[in-house]
Amino acid sequence: xxxxxxxxxxxxxxxxxxxxxxxxxxxxxxxxxxxxxxxxxxxxxxxxxxxxxxxxxxxxxxxxxxx
Numbered sequence: 001x002x003x004x005x006x007x008x009x010x011x012x013x014x015x016x017x018x019x020x021x022x023x024x025x026x027x028x029x030x031x032x033x034x035x036x037x038x039x040x041x042x043x044x045x046x047x048x049x050x051x052x053x054x055x056x057x058x059x060x061x062x063x064x065x066x067x
Contacts, residue, residue: 007015
């Protein structure tokens with residue numbers, strides 16, 4: 001085990017600044033992924049709504065159109 005050494009205030013501040021920069025990058029990446037997922041979800045939502053409309057149209061056609 002390595003001996004424990006005391007850090008100076010400047011060292012701690014530098015490590016904290018580096019940590020904050022790293023967290024900001026991660027947070028930006030998370031936001032981008034959430035935005036991309038939201039766009040994909042919107043596309044899927046439109047597809048499902050179109051499918052519902054098709055099902056209703058076929059059901060109505062079966063009821064009102066004699067075959």
